[in-house]
Amino acid sequence: MATTATTWGSRIGFILAGAGSAIGLGSIWKFPFWAGINGGSGFIIPYIIFTFTIGITLLIAELVVGRAGRGSALHALKRLGGPAFSIMGGIAVLTSFVILSYYSVVGGWCVKYLFDSLGGTLVTNDPKVLQATFGALVGDGLTNSLWHLSFLTCGVVALGVVNGIERLSKYLLPTLFILMIVIMIRSLSLPGAMEGVKFLFDFSFDKLTWMSVLNAMGFTFFSLSLGCGIMVTYGAYLKDSTDIPNSSLWIAYLAIQTALLAGLMIMPAVFAMGQDPNAGPGLVFVTIPFIFSQIPFGWFFMILFNVCLLVAALTSSVSLLEVCIAYLQNEWHMKRISASILCYVGLALLGFVSALSFGVWSDVKIFDRIIFDFLDWFCSNIMMPLGGLSIALLAGWKAWNSTYVQVNLVKKYSASANAFIKFSLRFLAPLLVLVVVATGV
Numbered sequence: 001m002a003t004t005a006t007t008w009g010s011r012i013g014f015i016l017a018g019a020g021s022a023i024g025l026g027s028i029w030k031f032p033f034w035a036g037i038n039g040g041s042g043f044i045i046p047y048i049i050f051t052f053t054i055g056i057t058l059l060i061a062e063l064v065v066g067r068a069g070r071g072s073a074l075h076a077l078k079r080l081g082g083p084a085f086s087i088m089g090g091i092a093v094l095t096s097f098v099i100l101s102y103y104s105v106v107g108g109w110c111v112k113y114l115f116d117s118l119g120g121t122l123v124t125n126d127p128k129v130l131q132a133t134f135g136a137l138v139g140d141g142l143t144n145s146l147w148h149l150s151f152l153t154c155g156v157v158a159l160g161v162v163n164g165i166e167r168l169s170k171y172l173l174p175t176l177f178i179l180m181i182v183i184m185i186r187s188l189s190l191p192g193a194m195e196g197v198k199f200l201f202d203f204s205f206d207k208l209t210w211m212s213v214l215n216a217m218g219f220t221f222f223s224l225s226l227g228c229g230i231m232v233t234y235g236a237y238l239k240d241s242t243d244i245p246n247s248s249l250w251i252a253y254l255a256i257q258t259a260l261l262a263g264l265m266i267m268p269a270v271f272a273m274g275q276d277p278n279a280g281p282g283l284v285f286v287t288i289p290f291i292f293s294q295i296p297f298g299w300f301f302m303i304l305f306n307v308c309l310l311v312a313a314l315t316s317s318v319s320l321l322e323v324c325i326a327y328l329q330n331e332w333h334m335k336r337i338s339a340s341i342l343c344y345v346g347l348a349l350l351g352f353v354s355a356l357s358f359g360v361w362s363d364v365k366i367f368d369r370i371i372f373d374f375l376d377w378f379c380s381n382i383m384m385p386l387g388g389l390s391i392a393l394l395a396g397w398k399a400w401n402s403t404y405v406q407v408n409l410v411k412k413y414s415a416s417a418n419a420f421i422k423f424s425l426r427f428l429a430p431l432l433v434l435v436v437v438a439t440g441v
């Protein structure tokens with residue numbers, strides 16, 4: 001079994017690739033509507049707290065396991081933890097493959113919406129037209145699948161870690177931040193926009209419900225790309241001279257900052273235009289185009305917005321795919337190009353199932369959910385938390401000595417920082433993960 005010799009080109013390149021993974025459809029598509037459904041700050045405040053406590057420690061743990069194990073997620077977990085953990089590594093690879101299959105269906109919607117916004121066809125005064133456009137896209141399995149195929153994650157990953165993933169993130173992520181700030185300023189300049197800001201940040205304890213806290217916990221996993229082998233795989237490409245805790249703080253910070261930016265792009269405009277913050281998944285595909293249709297130069301901001309969505313989706317999906325490619329390279333000795341082609345075919349087939357679940361297969365229900373929703377629910381609420389649990393147990397108990405060495409490799413952290421990481425990995429993270437899984441089930 002070969003170990004990896006590839007390393008990131010630079011530390012900043014790695015941080016941007018890691019942040020690119022974290023910043024995805026989760027931040028721009030899911031975060032605003034989840035914040036809407038869960039009462040704004042009652043969701044946001046716990047999300048920030050979870051990210052800077054167990055989120056960051058699990059992120060550190062995944063990167064540590066990757067660098068100490070130097071290989072695919074399966075290889076790294078096996079090397080550090082033995083056969084039982086290698087099963088969890090295998091499950092992580094499978095989880096990222098399944099997530100990518102439905103994630104890239106939404107990626108396909110982003111490609112289509114970018115084309116539509118460039119063609120000006122999303123500008124309309126009638127919200128029903130937008131509802132119908134979105135309904136027609138998701139409801140038609142064939143169109144849905146063709147757009148899914150146009151979402152070319154595999155092309156980027158085939159170019160390699162440094163030339164493909166790192167380069168993509170280095171150029172696109174800063175562009176994403178700039179575009180988001182421009183849209184946020186436009187949104188905040190609308191009359192009545194402050195209501196949206198209040199909705200997001202005005203905190204009172206009655207907004208805090210058991211459900212909003214649990215959802216925030218699950219979202220922390222999704223948003224930091226934890227529990228499905230991504231950060232383990234990225235960690236395997238880290239040089240020994242990269243400070244893991246410090247880089248993790250940067251990634252977590254950038255993830256939170258982007259989610260908040262997304263909230264501040266969307267909610268002020270939603271409130272200013274008297275729309276429903278509770279609109280669910282259609283928020284960015286129906287409500288947002290409608291809002292931009294109503295404001296001067298809205299068509300231009302609509303294009304920028306759809307570029308943001310697509311960039312975020314792409315930098316994340318390459319990270320999900322890299323988990324599978326590293327596995328195929330490591331365990332099956334495949335060349336990167338052939339592994340990428342194989343995954344493209346596999347994802348096209350599995351994605352087809354998700355794509356059809358909105359249309360002709362919408363009657364097929366698993367646990368009362370269509371296939372797309374079931375896969376999302378199962379991966380986010382069961383598989384990813386379980387992946388996180390196994391990393392916590394491995395890094396916190398079984399391989400704590402390696403964790404300690406890796407954490408302090410570049411700079412010796414204080415005893416209290418080390419004690420916090422240890423406590424969080426040993427007790428806090430497992431406990432919270434179990435609560436999330438139990439409630440999920």
Ligand code: PFF
Pocket residue numbers: 021022023024025026027099222223224225226228230316317320384
């Ligand atoms: N963290 C990214 C997002 O929030 O969209 C990408 C992602 C990675 C999503 C892993 C889900 C996941 F399981």
